[in-house]
Amino acid sequence: MSWNKSGYDSELDVPSQHDDTNLLKYYLMGIGGMIICCFGNIGNILSIIVLTRRIMRSSTYVYLAALAFCDMLVLVFTMLLLLEDTKVPSDGLSPLYQTYYAFLFPWVHPITITFQVTSIWLTLAFTIDRYIMICHPFKAESMCNRGRAKRVVMCIYLGGIIFNIPRFFEYYTQILSFSVGNSTETMYLIQLTKTGNDKYYKEIVHSWMYLICVCGLPFLLLAILNAFLIRAVHLSRKKGKEINVREKKRNDTTTMLIGVVITFLICQVPALVARMMWAFSTLGKLSRNYHTFSEVSNFLVILNSAINILPYYFFGKKFRKEFWRLFCACFFNKDELKKMTRSLSASEGHRKWSVVSNHVNAMEMNGLFQTLRGSSFKRHKASIDVPLIYSENKSDGSDNNHAEKDANNLTMPTYTGQDARLSPTDWQNINTEKSESPS
Incomplete structure (x- = not known):
């Protein structure tokens, strides 16, 4: 986002030479930008509330919550920068307003740029996180977790501040006093510092x-x-009915993030072009068309920070359900809310259930999975149910004792020897025969 103040009239009390440019700034940024900022802040606050819920326990949602918070800060400081454009051009600015804005701009401008840069890096971070999760799933367990995501977010925020420290030395407020008749008038100017005006800088x-x-x-x-x-x-959707529920949920989240990135690129590319035009040219060579294009690109950047809740809602089924459960409870009865809660809890449980526990030892023999007995274990998503057989040990011949003992003496089939290639059905038949045979 450019907001190159020196590209326009630096003197706050001097009307622009181009009335149509000032009108564009008034209607597009002063009115439209302020409205977008107000609604965008509401959307970002709602997004933060939903994305930080316990049910949204994923590294992806950590990045999205950090992005929503960063976008909210961008919009808050942008509203301060847009104060100048909220005044009708023909009315001019009041002396108090001139003083306020002249001292505000040199500090608010670099802060806004800092959070905009941070927002770009956070978008890249969650895209890399999702790429690893989808395209390199074996690395996802160690690289795509909440702890690592929180550390990355903190580093990005810190890096954004350090990267933009020089911008705090670009502008300063110049105070000019001059006599008009018997009175003294004061003029406040926003000027580039020697550093900000340096060619090499x-x-x-x-x-x-x-x-x-x-x-x-x-x-x-x-x-x-x-x-x-x-x-x-x-490729996943081409499989049709072959994909499982977990993969469908994962595709929904990935589609939501793709929507966020595409929206980001559409809104940010014009600002990138405007920024490069300003950086590689002199102010005297910038035409009025450039200023018009720059204002439109600035508006798109504001729009991008305000509308991320839309792809979250329309493409993220999990986000949408939690959003309705939190903010639209008045439209549902208790049974419907419980059903939505159970659905979200089931999806979270399914994700945890698919993780292989460190206490489980699994072996694959002849296409079947055998799990060693243990007091606590989690079942792998690809495991196959293998029938248990009763041991041949009997107690005292009593039927009642027999059932109770057999329940405690279940053994796993051993796929060795001549019976190594028996199917689970054959093992069940053998088990039945052995149970019915006399001692």
């Missing part, structure tokens, strides 16, 4: 560092990884 920070670290490399990786995710979802 502009080329290094605004051109190459921004292009490589904020736009070029992240946008390229987002496009490539998103293509892999789209292909993975497409």
